[in-house]
Amino acid sequence: MAAGLVISAPASGVGKTTLTLALAHAYRGRGLTVQCFKSGPDYIDPAFHAAATGRASVNLDSWAMNRETIARLVSRGADADLVLAEGSMGLFDGVAARGVTGTGATADIAEMMGWPVLLVLDPSGQAQTAAAIAAGLRDFRAGVRLAGVALNRVASPRHEDLVRRALADAGIAVFGAMPRHAEISLPKRHLGLVQAEEQAEVGDLIAEASRFVTEHVDLDAVLQSACAWSPPSVARALSVTPPGQRIALARDAAFSFVYPHMLEAWHASGAEISTFSPLADEGPDVSADVCWLPGGYPELHAGRLAANTGFRSALRSFARTRPVHGECGGYMVLGEALIDAEGARHEMAGLLGLETSFAKRRMHLGYRLAELAAPMPGHKPGARLRGHEFHYSTIVAQPDTPLALVRDATGAIVAETGSQRDNTTGTFFHLIAEDR
Template sequence: MRPRGLIVAAPRSGSGKTTLTLGLMRALCRRGLTVAGLKCGPDYIDPAFHAAATGRQSYNLDSWAMPAPMMQTLAMQVSESADLVICEGLMGLFDGVPSAAGRSGATADIAGAFGWPVLLLLDVSGQSQTAGALALGCAQFDPRVQIGGVVLNRVGSDRHRNLASAAIAQAGLPVLGVLPRSTDIVLPERHLGLVQAGETDGLEAMLEKLADFIEAHVDLDAVLAIASASPCDLQAGSVPFAPPGQRIAIARDAAFSFLYPHILAAWRAAGAELYFFAPLADEAPPECCDVCWLPGGYPELHAGRLAQAENFLAGTRRFAATRPVHGECGGYMILGRGLIDAGGERHAMLGLLDLVTSFATRRLTLGYREARLVGACVLGAAGARYRGHEFHYATIAEPGEDASFAEVIDAYGSPAKFSGSRRGRVTGSFFHVIAPA
């Protein structure tokens, strides 16, 4: 299988990749094309927007966390029966971590692995002809990467457009679109990125507005013309992620939503049954389940409601008395004795682990991690290794006396350290798992 696709990328974050990606997806869907989405790197928000724009599930591709066969399988699953795959990059095109060739986590790794051309988005605010040098540098920096065309963003005037476009042409690259500065095209954000798709008011109308904007300022036929089939024949396989139980209770609402779609799909493919429940609606884990999974999300924004959700609290404690419960990031915070919100108020949580976390004392923690399990738990046997990441502002106010969940290392060679907590059947950490190491 050789799916036809392209990659939307930029030299830096904040250039407007998601705006261009979503607008292209919806505009091309309106033409009658079946469009599939992918996201480079460990972003758990953008794939939900892709799904809303296209009506199809989107997956992450992460060259640092995932082995090549796993990425091929996910790309195959997403692109089945699709006319076009649009893969949204992360950060800058070449931004990654020190690693073996092709395993840096950079968008360029995905371009190299799948052979899809890059639609390069340049934010040209504050510059004009220099845009040509940026485009030329991106085109020549890595021989694996083919720049198929350029879209200019935040263009202020006709003269600005003409100067920047001429410089891009001098670099030997076609300009396929010019997006003017606009205060009307803004995606709502919060401290971990975009407001989630399920919480975005008027999402459908917003997607239509994005499609109108892109259709008016981008040559869609030219974009379709640069998309190409992957030169490598993707091979079918399985995603190596064993489910933690046969019947899995999974928290899912505005406070708990950060669980990668490829993990849920792998669990289902292995025969697991997934039961979703909403702590904010005071729902407890279903009693029929074997294991409870509390994903990351935004519990710090809902700490007061969660502290008053008596059925959820009592039901989860009752569940944990006989069955495993695991929490990732936000789920880890809820498992502790307390959560201090941004205003400094402390709220009692489940008390299944001994820590207290704080959103009043904030510090950004971000980066790839490889975790080795200290003891057997829902993720596997002691010594099992997983790759994933951390991304949170919350801190640990009181670490408590629990044993550690895992020993972790980052991607930069820092000394290993113990992380997370475990007490009986209950485990948790700020670590988001992506794939077995």
């Protein structure tokens, strides 16, 4: 029987990812089978989880997914010794209005699965107040149980002692205290963490984090705090309609943001996926019946993509007879042009009239609920799709037929409607699930 534990914190940037990776690597080194999950719409961390555990990690999202979908996804942990679910933002942070099963908060998953929470606390600039924060989080929601805390970035032994005493007085277990250690900090990029697949040194970083955490955290106590757990009895496969029987998927450093559970669901539904690299000037497999361009960092490779006439010509040829869909960065590449951060304009595929610019950065972040006005691969008009948008581009032109009526999590209509022209469609949001 597996044991489950949620790794969360009061806020972002406290060290959840580093601790999750370190624990997963350390327990794997002890011979345990570890299954990781990511709460919320982050599509980068699961790749790091896979590097640490040797097993695919998927997202669990209470705003976008129904309980059956979440149950099917967590069932992959049935054969594991330990499940570690990494949270996003702070423990109770979500959107203002409930989605399918919750607000997207990590606490939703903790309560739904009955997994206790290991809280990562950064007491920088405080001492006893850290205990007050932990106690407040412990008592905020009756269905969420706190297993204990791990202190991160403690300043000195005296600082650690002050915080430990206050937590002991509050009846909160402390599993360890970690001083600052710059060598295990994962590099940052303008959209957050760099992608695991483009970090050659990621294995070394995880190993060093594991060594460091093992030195400062009581791994036995953490393991004992995890709750014995049996996955719900459901079919493993998700019920989805793939965008096609044979899918040509763009996959390289410019196109890698796609939710793992979506690819698995396509495979489970009988679809075949062939990958190609636009950065290597490759086009989609001519035997495919649909082409899908996920998001990523095309703005960092705009000049190269514009110069790769073989890729663009092959994509245009494909789109004359078969559907092509792009998400976020993929959508931008399907457009007329992309203006980079320096203001240089780069010609893109021209299958849509969209023109976007990074010269004037504006963050677009949040859940999206789209009601399709036109079909897109795998989904009929009227379908309600749930996804998440995160980019810094601005729309210069979006002249094509809107693909959908798109709202944010509060129900407000947003301007990023997506586009449809002939066989080509695109959205700024990354698809997570369809309301069924």
